[in-house]
Amino acid sequence: MAKWKLPGSVKIYADTFSVKEMPLREAEAEGLWGHISYTHRLIRVAVGYGRHIAARTLHHEIGHAVEAETNTSVQVIKEVLAWQQQDSGIRVSEQELVEVVREMIGRGTFEAIDTVWRDNPGVFAWIGRGIGRG
Numbered sequence: 001m002a003k004w005k006l007p008g009s010v011k012i013y014a015d016t017f018s019v020k021e022m023p024l025r026e027a028e029a030e031g032l033w034g035h036i037s038y039t040h041r042l043i044r045v046a047v048g049y050g051r052h053i054a055a056r057t058l059h060h061e062i063g064h065a066v067e068a069e070t071n072t073s074v075q076v077i078k079e080v081l082a083w084q085q086q087d088s089g090i091r092v093s094e095q096e097l098v099e100v101v102r103e104m105i106g107r108g109t110f111e112a113i114d115t116v117w118r119d120n121p122g123v124f125a126w127i128g129r130g131i132g133r134g
Helices: 026-029 053-087 095-117 123-131
Strands: 009-012 015-022 034-037 042-046
Touching: 009 053, 009 095, 015 026, 015 053, 015 095, 026 042, 026 095, 042 053, 053 095, 053 123, 095 123
Parallel strands: 015 042
Antiparallel strands: 009 015, 034 042
């Protein structure tokens, strides 16, 4: 058992993910340092490799949650743009559509990261202290 504790949870938009230890034996058997379950709103981190690796792993798993949220938003953006194009009768080339979606993805990703940092100052302080020990 580590002398330090993982943060208990992290908020990703409207969802709160529990953060739990992953047993070292399981982590080694699966070849993982961490794992995220969107269904169970759970992030598991192997703590047996030390705090530095645990901090980097938690940061990595939070990144997966942000990526999943952004990808969901991309699908919605594509559908809305297609609907607007059909409704207005204005034809937009595939390249123009791709450029608009890329711009919106970039904005969405930065907004997602900003939101996660704002909502979880203690988690990111913990990650910073852990990474600083590497």
